[in-house]
Amino acid sequence: MTKALPKLARAATNPDLAAAFTTHLEETQGQIERIDQAVESTNVKLKRIKCVAMEGLVEEGQEQIEEIEKGPILDAALIAAAQKVEHYEIATYGTLAALAKKLGYTAATQLLLETLKEEKATDEKLTLLAEQEVSKEQAGKKVTS
Template structure:
């Protein structure tokens, strides 16, 4: 599948393609998080990122369950969007010498990832319902709930102290 092809012919095809997109994205996030954890200096931020790494692995397992429930082969498709978000995070955080400012940059990068995931899971859950797959939707909504909670946790950390410390 690629740009300007007609491999996606139905809503079901679009659902599966997007499921493969977020599956790839979650794997890329799982690879990127250990580096972000190493770069974090704030213990609460480091702990939050470590917890999210565990969540990411559970979300991958749930996605595999959705693939199985839907009767399609488990696999990902390249996602230039998440690749770009992760690359930008690496570049920005790599340019910051001050630990407090780096922590603020890490939160911003993590939230960019969370927002991407929130859009994907929200869309997939809505499409699953339209396709009559409430079973798949309920599993996808578990991931969506965790992503929204992670985003709220990151905002609270940033707004309560980390942004102030960086300023």
């Protein structure tokens, strides 16, 4: 995501959406540090592997950037792509936090729950941006009977 979020921010035409992507990039960098802390607190040795599912979601967002003209439609597609990633991350961090709690890793649990909270907040922010865009679109259309 640290490579994808700057691309999403550059592709967005809505300044609030671009700012949301930039803010989430900063959060993501902090989350990486937090994950490292969580792993260290458990004394478990992990091997870093690429997540094929996440790569697919990121690739889908990149394809939309390449295929859709800049503007409100692309912004909506970017929001949808970002929310797919957020939902995947929410599921992952929720599961990891539950597992850490079950295994008695209190410090790791708290770190993972903090990240989960940030991911949920980002998802909510994206939903609000999507709703605002729809409201703008509706306000610009005349209703005729």
